[in-house]
Amino acid sequence: MVPILANLPILGRFLRVGCSRSFREKTTFVAQNKKNMVNVIVLCIELLLDIVGLVLGILVYSRSSDNNGLTKAWGVLAITLSFLLLCDNLEWMWIFSRGGEETIPRFTEVPMNHLSVWHIVRVIVFFQFFSIFPIASLKPGWMTFSRVVSLCIPILLITCIACCYEFFNGHYTTLKSFASIRENIGEQDVRVRLMLFVISVITPSVNFLFPYMRRWIPIRRKQSQAMSIYMMCFAIIMSGYIWLMLGTSGLCFNVFGYIVILPVLFLNILYLRNENPLSLPPQPVEELEMEEIEAIREIAVSPVVLELSNQMQSLMKHSKSFTNPQYSLQEFLNDLNTNENRLNKALHYDGFSGFRDYINFYRLQYFKEQAQLKRELTVKELMFLSGFTSRSSFYRYFASVEKMSPSEYMEMLNREN
Structure with a gap:
């Protein structure tokens, strides 16, 4: 050799x-x-x-x-x-x-x-x-x-x-x-x-x-x-x-x-x-323990970035823009009226590596929410409803975060009922 x-x-x-x-x-x-x-x-x-x-x-x-x-x-x-x-x-x-x-x-x-x-x-x-x-x-x-x-x-x-x-x-x-x-x-x-x-x-x-x-x-x-x-x-x-x-x-x-x-x-x-295989997205705030929430509050961040982070969460919660498969970074910047450098700081503060990581996180949470509300829909229908377009990418992302396939998740919901 x-x-x-x-x-x-x-x-x-x-x-x-x-x-x-x-x-x-x-x-x-x-x-x-x-x-x-x-x-x-x-x-x-x-x-x-x-x-x-x-x-x-x-x-x-x-x-x-x-x-x-x-x-x-x-x-x-x-x-x-x-x-x-x-x-x-x-x-x-x-x-x-x-x-x-x-x-x-x-x-x-x-x-x-x-x-x-x-x-x-x-x-x-x-x-x-x-x-x-x-x-x-x-x-x-x-x-x-x-x-x-x-x-x-x-x-x-x-x-x-x-x-x-x-x-x-x-x-x-x-x-x-x-x-x-x-x-x-x-x-x-x-x-x-x-x-x-x-x-x-x-x-x-x-x-x-x-x-x-x-x-x-x-x-x-x-x-x-x-x-x-x-x-x-x-x-x-x-x-x-x-x-x-x-x-x-x-x-x-x-x-x-x-x-x-x-x-x-x-x-x-x-x-x-x-794009970031070594780590998984952060847990939703409502699923965090009090110690973890206190640790987040101790992270040094400027008031401008903190305000932008709250604005991003409000936008995702009310507009549901992420359900649009064609929703782009530029549209996100326009909705927030900010620039890419400031956006990246807010994304990093929230624990996301980039725009795509952030959008997929909300799409996954929306999928889980709709799976409980609309049980008559199939996995494929819920996937498209949440904004995902690639079945293989969605299944791989879902399994990496939830440690189970979307079908297994749906079966788990049915058993709980």
Whole structure:
């Protein structure tokens, strides 16, 4: 397989010294290890997966609504990651095929330089951005530019240390196995690289604790099952990274590309099915407990945004504009006599990621209300009456929020009567 991790983030690829060094290391390795080359079949399969990941990332970005920055952010991350993996694999393919077709073997076990500074620098960028999506999903609008910058401080720290060490320290210990790490632990550069590696593991892992800090970060949305899947994907990729950096065999080097790209492909599909798959809409105010209501009141918000939030609720309650399938964002802005920036602040305060999320929430509540009042109507008739147009999207959305299908919900109402 290929050193996927060597090209996850952008920095090393675009730094002249780092890039040239990476290329020289690959070329030198091929020249000195003619019997240990990449399996071309396995490499081609991963190239295909990288292309699929790139296409899915583009679809996620293009299909996201205009006011849903979270989905666009995931699309950008998926596109960047897939593109860099694709470029790295193409580079390996070109290097291994320069000597003729006979130089590409059917099997390989490729050793690597453990605790590579440039690998660590590139990985921390991907992990850091990957780890902030859970809290960004649960608390729309929380990930402001200033918070993103503060969370990137570890990245800047590691990058500065790596660059200074790479450019100003002439001694670099080559580590070909886990045993060589222990043998050379007394070397200064090995200790520095080990410290950077530990930081690159701990920092993004800590970010996953934010969703559970409800005492300090009031959260109105609820975690979905996809949140657990997302965290499992992170755990798999992180385990593969640790295995890659400290592994004792070339097997970790060969399979790590799949450990990275397969979870990303799966998450791309989740974002195609749902613009905010990691969390569920907030509960209606009348279903909240007193402690939750008090926590909402403590959320800092300007009087203008609070007034707009109340105005939005009044509009939805009396006009029922959401029952119109063609009801658009621009019409919503005109009805409220406000601008999109102020609307987004009000939506985020109410716990919604965007206009579509807000409208679908009220459509679902209206469906449940009409299901109790008009029991003679079918699920399909109630669906259209509420403003939904796609049966598959409605069933998927209903099941994710209510933990049952619309038909099961109707049966439950009949049993209660």
